[in-house]
Amino acid sequence: xxxxxxxxxxxxxxxxxxxxxxxxxxxxxxxxxxxxxxxxxxxxxxxxxxxxxxxxxxxxxxxxxxxxxxxxxxxxxxxxxxxxxxxxxxxxxxxxxxxxxxxxxxxxxxxxxxxxxxxxxxxxxxxxxxxxxxxxxxxxxxxxxxxxxxxxxxxxxxxxxxxxxxxxxxxxxxxxxxxxxxxxxxxxxxxxxxxxxxxxxxxxxxxxxxxxxxxxxxxxxxxxxxxxxxxxxxxxxxxxxxxxxxxxxxxxxxxxxxxxx
Amino acid sequence: xxxxxxxxxxxxxxxxxxxxxxxxxxxxxxxxxxxxxxxxxxxxxxxxxxxxxxxxxxxxxxxxxxxxxxxxxxxxxxxxxxxxxxxxxxxxxxxxxxxxxxxxxxxxxxxxxxxxxxxxxxxxxxxxxxxxxxxxxxxxxxxxxxxxxxxxxxxxxxxxxxxxxxxxxxxxxxxxxxxxxxxxxxxxxxxxxxxxxxxxxxxxxxxxxxxxxxxxxxxxxxxxxxxxxxxxxxxxxxxxxxxxxxxxxxxxxxxxxxxxxxxxxxxxxxxxxxxxxxxxxxxxxxxxxxxxxxxxxxxxxxxxxxxxxxxxxxxxxxxx
Numbered sequence: 001x002x003x004x005x006x007x008x009x010x011x012x013x014x015x016x017x018x019x020x021x022x023x024x025x026x027x028x029x030x031x032x033x034x035x036x037x038x039x040x041x042x043x044x045x046x047x048x049x050x051x052x053x054x055x056x057x058x059x060x061x062x063x064x065x066x067x068x069x070x071x072x073x074x075x076x077x078x079x080x081x082x083x084x085x086x087x088x089x090x091x092x093x094x095x096x097x098x099x100x101x102x103x104x105x106x107x108x109x110x111x112x113x114x115x116x117x118x119x120x121x122x123x124x125x126x127x128x129x130x131x132x133x134x135x136x137x138x139x140x141x142x143x144x145x146x147x148x149x150x151x152x153x154x155x156x157x158x159x160x161x162x163x164x165x166x167x168x169x170x171x172x173x174x175x176x177x178x179x180x181x182x183x184x185x186x187x188x189x190x191x192x193x194x195x196x197x198x199x200x201x202x203x204x205x206x207x208x209x210x211x212x213x214x215x216x217x218x219x220x221x222x223x224x225x226x227x228x229x230x231x232x233x234x235x236x237x238x239x240x241x242x243x244x245x246x247x248x249x250x251x252x253x254x255x256x257x258x259x260x261x
Numbered sequence: 262x263x264x265x266x267x268x269x270x271x272x273x274x275x276x277x278x279x280x281x282x283x284x285x286x287x288x289x290x291x292x293x294x295x296x297x298x299x300x301x302x303x304x305x306x307x308x309x310x311x312x313x314x315x316x317x318x319x320x321x322x323x324x325x326x327x328x329x330x331x332x333x334x335x336x337x338x339x340x341x342x343x344x345x346x347x348x349x350x351x352x353x354x355x356x357x358x359x360x361x362x363x364x365x366x367x368x369x370x371x372x373x374x375x376x377x378x379x380x381x382x383x384x385x386x387x388x389x390x391x392x393x394x395x396x397x398x399x400x401x402x403x404x405x406x407x408x409x410x411x412x413x414x415x416x417x418x419x420x421x422x423x424x425x426x427x428x429x430x431x432x433x434x435x436x437x438x439x440x441x442x443x444x445x446x447x448x449x450x451x452x453x454x455x456x457x458x459x460x461x462x463x464x465x466x467x468x469x470x471x472x473x474x475x476x477x478x479x480x481x482x483x484x485x486x487x488x489x490x491x492x493x494x495x496x497x498x499x500x501x502x503x504x505x506x507x508x509x510x511x512x513x514x515x516x517x518x519x520x521x522x523x524x525x526x527x528x529x530x531x532x533x534x535x536x537x538x539x540x541x542x543x544x545x546x547x548x549x550x551x552x553x554x555x556x557x558x559x560x561x562x563x564x565x566x567x568x569x570x571x572x573x574x575x576x577x578x579x580x581x
Contacts, residue, residue, distance in 0.1 A: 017393040125374045127362035134363040139441030168445040181512045223371030223405040243563025248571025254559040
């Protein structure tokens, strides 16, 4: 079985992030790393293999040269090989373009299961997994809190929290699955893992390798445009008072002054 | 005026408040047409009309409930191709975003997610979104095709604009992909009398400092005194003190109520990402250095087990 895990190299979510003048994410002034939410997808891929399913795990990312470090981190956690789609024409690509690149790459690699995180921690859109399933024309299941794959039957089952109900679902592989941060704590790479990651194959592909016309991707082909991106004025910090035995009464008075009581 | 499609979020015909907000926003962009998928259109039509729907497209097919997402995408695609709307507004729920994502691929249209406001610009809808844990405010527009926009709850106040909608039943030929994911079971979450987290005007949340599932009764008591929804931080949810469906934060529900009360929550970046667009923020925390205090309009440094009961009593006294 072939498992492809899509990962993203993103600006550190705990740092002060910002935008470039053209509305794209500023990647220069903040350190970037493997999107935390993708670690859960990697973990699930590794657990599927550990459960006895004979599978090869390939990590796939689209991004600038530095994105290789996200692949190295993934390989250090486990898995077999990585593919980096890198091309000058990719900068500024929107979610639609990204899903096109990922779909072409996944088709080229061959797959039974594509695993992703629930969203990237930079854009937080969470739409690429669904777009990918749509483009690959295979079942797509998003936001799984639990996922299991039965290798013998090729049946995938899972549990997800929908808007007002808990759903148990079933689908046949090949399929695209996104998992949440509730699927289980992701492992830390071991020293041995970090060392062996350096020897695992990491291939680079360009748009031409994937048969994608550069006009289909990049900032110019994006189907939405940012008109302005402004830092929100910081909240004006209000009064913070120690409780001197009447903290609840004081708080109630504040809430009443704002007409909440 | 061009039609603006609004995907109706409902449970067996009971229309949820975010849909009324979408109809209100849709009127800024064109003529609102509601798209009702599943059972219960007869119940829903009156309220959809009350909030301005001129048309209600109805697709009542068993596939809608039996399978995940794709049947809804098939229906939306069919209607969008026939109508050629100026915009398509979808609630920013998990399913809503997924429907919008697939629709964008099929129609080759631009997609904007999680808008907190929508206006008519010179050449179409202009959206407002929060980015990077709500530290940025972004304006954007769609450059290709019908603008597909998912809108977060509380983006606007629903305003009635009574219309007598024309109801059009639409037959959809579902794609092969529509039956790809089977829903084996669907267990509705326990209904409570409290408002839903995303729709509530006031949210009272508890975190690590609540220190135990049984102590969430105190959070609930304050919530009920204020007519509020109950939220919880990831730490509280991971500890099993409160259900995951109440988690506020980056990977839980992102809320934007009029008032957010954080009790025993330190305010890690992931939590702030889910609540810092709340209009008024108050917090109770023992640690005066807790980052949550940087956001508050009013903060109390103190023991929540002393402050909250007193607060609940004082609210009751003031309400007489």
